[in-house]
Amino acid sequence: DIVLTQSPALAVSLEQRATISCKTSQNVDNYGISYMHWYQQKPGQQPKLLIYEGSNLASGIPARFSGSGSGTDFTLTIDPVEADDIATYYCQQSKDYPDTFGAGTKLELK
Amino acid sequence: QVQLKESGPGLVQPSETLSLTCTVSGFSLTSYSVSWVRQPSGKGPEWMGRMWYDGDTAYNSALKSRLSISRDTSKNQVFLKMNSLQTDDTGTYYCTRDGYYSSYGYWGQGVMVTVSS
Numbered sequence: 001d002i003v004l005t006q007s008p009a010l011a012v013s014l015e016q017r018a019t020i021s022c023k024t025s026q027n028v029d030n031y032g033i034s035y036m037h038w039y040q041q042k043p044g045q046q047p048k049l050l051i052y053e054g055s056n057l058a059s060g061i062p063a064r065f066s067g068s069g070s071g072t073d074f075t076l077t078i079d080p081v082e083a084d085d086i087a088t089y090y091c092q093q094s095k096d097y098p099d100t101f102g103a104g105t106k107l108e109l110k
Numbered sequence: 111q112v113q114l115k116e117s118g119p120g121l122v123q124p125s126e127t128l129s130l131t132c133t134v135s136g137f138s139l140t141s142y143s144v145s146w147v148r149q150p151s152g153k154g155p156e157w158m159g160r161m162w163y164d165g166d167t168a169y170n171s172a173l174k175s176r177l178s179i180s181r182d183t184s185k186n187q188v189f190l191k192m193n194s195l196q197t198d199d200t201g202t203y204y205c206t207r208d209g210y211y212s213s214y215g216y217w218g219q220g221v222m223v224t225v226s227s
Contacts (some may be wrong), residue, residue: 037213037214046217046219046220047217049157049209049213049215052210053210058215092155096180097144097170098170100170101157104153
């Protein structure tokens with residue numbers, strides 16, 4: 001299985017930039033597509049898709065969220081961070097079965 | 111609009127079988143695939159398996175021997191059955207609609223399942 005590694009937590013100040021990383025144990029690109037997706041989850045809620053295919057913004061997601069990276073190294077950037085963005089963020093790969101998720105990065109206020 | 115809703119028992123005895131139903135609306139099961147994803151409390155999600163739009167299925171190899179996913183397109187429902195439940199199967203179970211390259215654009219609200227005697 002492809003393992004996704006995320007830092008457990010990140011402390012950030014409001015109106016600053018947050019960069020959340022996700023490293024994969026194998027390349028998750030294929031024919032120019034990054035099979036990497038990002039989700040936001042708040043306590044008691046289901047995950048919400050933010051970014052698909054590495055860098056595409058999902059419908060209704062504010063432009064302060066962006067995704068980048070390729071191969072085995074990916075980043076979710078939130079700029080600027082707003083109070084509503086305090087949540088846990090998960091990366092997910094769908095290049096190979098089984099689809100796998102990272103353990104999550106909890107975004108906290110500094 | 112697209113909606114998914116999970117239903118099923120909240121408490122299951124160890125060694126027994128879990129049966130969950132995902133009822134969907136706003137899209138056709140013959141046009142979109144539906145996955146089951148579970149999440150233990152405080153941990154990351156785990157993909158369990160998929161009902162493809164064409165009726166084919168795919169399973170997480172870690173669960174394949176215990177898991178079965180089926181559907182009834184006339185009722186807009188996808189079913190999950192998993193046997194031999196243990197305490198580490200406790201968590202929230204979600205059904206999702208697959209999107210671009212198997213991202214999960216729509217999620218149900220989830221159903222909390224506790225395995226305990």
